[in-house]
Amino acid sequence: MTDVARTTATILRLGHQGDGVAHGPLYAPRCLPDEQVSGVQEGTQLTDIRIETPSEHRIAAPCRHYKSCGGCQLQHASDDFVASWKLGIVEKALQAQGLETRFRPIHTSPAQSRRRATLAVRRTKKGAMAGFHGRASGVITPIPDCQLLDPDLIVAIPLAEALAMAGASRKTPLSVTLTTSETGLDVLVRDGKPLDSALRSALAELAGQHGVARLTWEDEQVAMEQPPLQAFGAARVCTPAGSFLQATRDGEAALLAGVLEITKGAKRIVDFFAGCGTFSLPLAANAEVLALESEPAMIEALENGWRQARGLKKITAEVRDLFRNPLLPEDLKPFGAFYEAAVIDPPRAGAETQVAQLAETRMPVIAYVSCNPVTFARDAKTLVSAGYRLNWVQVVDQFRWSAHTEVVASFTLDD
Numbered sequence: 001m002t003d004v005a006r007t008t009a010t011i012l013r014l015g016h017q018g019d020g021v022a023h024g025p026l027y028a029p030r031c032l033p034d035e036q037v038s039g040v041q042e043g044t045q046l047t048d049i050r051i052e053t054p055s056e057h058r059i060a061a062p063c064r065h066y067k068s069c070g071g072c073q074l075q076h077a078s079d080d081f082v083a084s085w086k087l088g089i090v091e092k093a094l095q096a097q098g099l100e101t102r103f104r105p106i107h108t109s110p111a112q113s114r115r116r117a118t119l120a121v122r123r124t125k126k127g128a129m130a131g132f133h134g135r136a137s138g139v140i141t142p143i144p145d146c147q148l149l150d151p152d153l154i155v156a157i158p159l160a161e162a163l164a165m166a167g168a169s170r171k172t173p174l175s176v177t178l179t180t181s182e183t184g185l186d187v188l189v190r191d192g193k194p195l196d197s198a199l200r201s202a203l204a205e206l207a208g209q210h211g212v213a214r215l216t217w218e219d220e221q222v223a224m225e226q227p228p229l230q231a232f233g234a235a236r237v238c239t240p241a242g243s244f245l246q247a248t249r250d251g252e253a254a255l256l257a258g259v260l261e262i263t264k265g266a267k268r269i270v271d272f273f274a275g276c277g278t279f280s281l282p283l284a285a286n287a288e289v290l291a292l293e294s295e296p297a298m299i300e301a302l303e304n305g306w307r308q309a310r311g312l313k314k315i316t317a318e319v320r321d322l323f324r325n326p327l328l329p330e331d332l333k334p335f336g337a338f339y340e341a342a343v344i345d346p347p348r349a350g351a352e353t354q355v356a357q358l359a360e361t362r363m364p365v366i367a368y369v370s371c372n373p374v375t376f377a378r379d380a381k382t383l384v385s386a387g388y389r390l391n392w393v394q395v396v397d398q399f400r401w402s403a404h405t406e407v408v409a410s411f412t413l414d415d
């Protein structure tokens with residue numbers, strides 16, 4: 001056997017995916033800035049890595065699965081290091097647009113708080129095995145002691161395996177999305193066998209045995225013991241299977257606290273990219289809300305939740321594609337008085353056209369929630385150029401141990 005030549009490198013920074021980056025660039029997964037490492041160079045990747053001189057920020061991963069599992073990227077770094085790295089990402093994105101602001105202390109969701117997980121589940125000779133895909137591999141790593149997920153998701157691993165035994169093909173792993181709800185688990189399965197009557201009744205039986213609130217197989221609901229409800233303020237919403245939810249309840253509460261503070265006192269609020277009402281419904285405790293969202297099923301869920309709740313002010317919910325058909329200044333006029341505040345929480349692409357229209361509308365107060373620092377900074381630049389002040393930004397790390405970053409930010413019109 002020939003010896004493979006090993007390369008040594010010094011890690012200069014972290015890349016977008018949380019990998020260490022050395023001169024080249026050479027990418028070294030799970031390495032930290034200032035570490036001396038050695039490994040085998042394969043193209044731009046370093047593999048078979050040994051940490052020769054560890055960073056002072058390196059810690060023992062809290063989860064025993066971390067070495068093989070691909071679910072987390074940053075368990076080898078201290079919380080303080082990850083916090084300042086994420087803050088730095090947002091700061092640099094703003095600097096690239098010529099902006100600076102005050103940062104509030106980061107809010108990090110605790111371990112075991114992720115409310116949704118998509119497990120890969122494959123049939124084995126003896127039964128089935130559920131877990132996350134391994135690092136850069138298609139191999140499934142079992143995760144019985146996962147430190148990321150809410151324990152209610154972990155206890156459903158046997159259910160995920162039973163679903164695979166009932167309805168996975170031999171070749172393709174099932175994709176099982178588990179979401180916690182007020183009334184039990186909401187389960188969505190993809191890549192399974194086509195439904196027939198035998199499979200339908202086997203699945204319904206499994207759902208009953210495991211106390212599942214709702215089981216959806218591809219696009220068909222096969223069992224509904226109880227509607228799976230999410231609590232948004234005073235409302236309870238039966239969200240469509242697999243539709244967007246903030247990653248943790250704790251992160252959602254931190255984002256909502258920011259949104260409520262920014263929009264405090266406003267009697268009429270527009271909620272752009274409203275989803276199922278995560279912000280609209282709590283806001284409706286004190287304000288009339290116009291909720292805009294492109295997914296009809298989410299708008300229907302929001303409206304149903306609002307109708308069944310007590311004591312909320314009026315919500316007008318509208319299906320609208322805000323990329324193609326942004327709300328224009330003249331759209332707000334029929335409502336008699338101008339809205340006093342806006343909440344905007346777009347997908348990763350940001351909200352370039354809608355933000356430009358908001359600036360033209362002279363909306364006095366804007367709460368901007370974003371999962372992409374780059375598009376956030378671009379849109380912030382549009383607002384600041386139009387005379388808005390960026391008062392503060394808070395990083396809300398509900399994607400603990402991953403490279404994702406979420407922010408809530410306060411803008412007011414400076415005139």
Ligand SMILES: C[S@@+](CC[C@H](N)C(=O)[O-])C[C@H]1O[C@@H](n2cnc3c(N)ncnc32)[C@H](O)[C@@H]1O
Pocket residue numbers: 244245246272273274275276277278279292293294295298320321322323324345346347
């Ligand atoms: C980041 S999520 C936020 C949802 C909600 N604010 C919440 O916190 O749960 C973005 C939302 O924008 C919606 N969306 C995506 N593209 C859209 C578009 N072109 N027009 C309107 N809504 C869109 C998605 O369906 C999703 O509900």
